[in-house]
Amino acid sequence: xxxxxxxxxxxxxxxxxxxxxxxxxxxxxxxxxxxxxxxxxxxxxxxxxxxxxxxxxxxxxxxxxxxxxxxxxxxxxxxxxxxxxxxxxxxxxxxxxxxxxxxxxxxxxxxxxxxxxxxxxxxxxxxxxxxxxxxxxxxxxxxxxxxxxxxxxxxxxxxxxxxx
Amino acid sequence: xxxxxxxxxxxxxxxxxxxxxxxxxxxxxxxxxxxxxxxxxxxxxxxxxxxxxxxxxxxxxxxxxxxxxxxxxxxxxxxxxxxxxxxxxxxxxxxxxxxxxxxxxxxxxxxxxxxxxxxxxxxxxxxxxxxxxxxxxxxx
Numbered sequence: 001x002x003x004x005x006x007x008x009x010x011x012x013x014x015x016x017x018x019x020x021x022x023x024x025x026x027x028x029x030x031x032x033x034x035x036x037x038x039x040x041x042x043x044x045x046x047x048x049x050x051x052x053x054x055x056x057x058x059x060x061x062x063x064x065x066x067x068x069x070x071x072x073x074x075x076x077x078x079x080x081x082x083x084x085x086x087x088x089x090x091x092x093x094x095x096x097x098x099x100x101x102x103x104x105x106x107x108x109x110x111x112x113x114x115x116x117x118x119x120x121x122x123x124x125x126x127x128x129x130x131x132x133x134x135x136x137x138x139x140x141x142x143x144x145x146x147x148x149x150x151x152x153x154x155x156x157x158x159x160x161x162x163x164x
Numbered sequence: 165x166x167x168x169x170x171x172x173x174x175x176x177x178x179x180x181x182x183x184x185x186x187x188x189x190x191x192x193x194x195x196x197x198x199x200x201x202x203x204x205x206x207x208x209x210x211x212x213x214x215x216x217x218x219x220x221x222x223x224x225x226x227x228x229x230x231x232x233x234x235x236x237x238x239x240x241x242x243x244x245x246x247x248x249x250x251x252x253x254x255x256x257x258x259x260x261x262x263x264x265x266x267x268x269x270x271x272x273x274x275x276x277x278x279x280x281x282x283x284x285x286x287x288x289x290x291x292x293x294x295x296x297x298x299x300x301x302x303x304x
Contacts, residue, residue, distance in 0.1 A: 096187065096189050097189060097191060098187055098189045098191060098196040098198055100191070100196075110281060112258060113257060113258045113281055113296065114281070114296075114298070116258045116296075117245075117246075117248075138220070139246075140246065141220050141221065142211055142215060142221070143246070143298065145221045146211065146228075146298060147296075147298045149227045149228050149229050150229050150280060150281070150297075150298065151280070151281070152227070152229060152280075153227060154191075154192065154194065154227075155192075155193075155194045155224055155225075155227065156221075156224055156227060157224040158220075158221060158222060158224065159222045159223070159224055161222075163220055
């Protein structure tokens with residue numbers, strides 16, 4: 001009786017490990033297959049890598065927009081909806097930046113031109129920030145702000161202007 | 165409040181206005197809006213909305229640099245000074261000597277762009293020289 005139970009247990013154990021081996025063996029082949037098929041879709045985006053483990057797809061790398069990040073996830077899913085269990089999207093989005101004129105000397109020279117027709121205001125430049133003081137008619141505030149914004153500064157501070 | 169929330173209406177208009185190379189980026193507490201508008205009306209509309217959201221632009225939390233795509237070489241532009249004539253100078257800079265003047269509302273020809281701030285132009289009288297770009301509004 002004891003022997004029989006032991007036998008049953010070992011048979012079960014063997015068939016269990018066989019079953020696991022078969023599954024993992026089978027999924028290894030299709031993992032590699034899935035990986036190459038997804039890679040062929042996402043290669044258009046440099047910097048994105050694909051990894052597949054037991055049907056779970058992991059996407060990594062960086063892109064320039066959230067829309068791009070989602071589009072890659074969706075196209076990866078669409079490659080084989082049957083065999084892809086899930087997609088882990090670890091792609092990060094680069095924070096976009098704009099070019100700013102941080103050369104104070106250059107900026108100050110341009111500010112002189114931009115404010116030439118505004119004799120009632122005084123503009124100073126420090127660390128890429130244009131600060132304006134003085135008095136100005138309301139109707140001319142927008143023109144001044146447009147002229148200064150067009151110089152690509154870090155910030156335009158006209159809060160101290162007294163508007164008439 | 166996030167700047168993108170405060171200026172949502174401005175961002176919405178910008179995104180709906182066919183602006184080329186539109187960039188809306190928050191950087192060090194300032195929302196930078198850049199791009200090229202299809203015409204002067206779109207640019208003016210953006211400034212109207214910006215002024216509504218931040219009267220007289222006093223918060224200093226937006227820098228908006230929107231050009232107009234019709235401002236191209238060979239096209240015409242209207243002089244949009246407040247009242248006075250627009251100085252036409254020998255070179256691109258207010259330190260340059262004045263070689264001519266264009267009247268308010270006069271239509272002139274854009275010859276070539278010296279830089280972001282200055283256009284080489286020709287007036288109806290045939291005078292050539294440099295004008296400050298901010299006082300020129302492309303027409304047509």
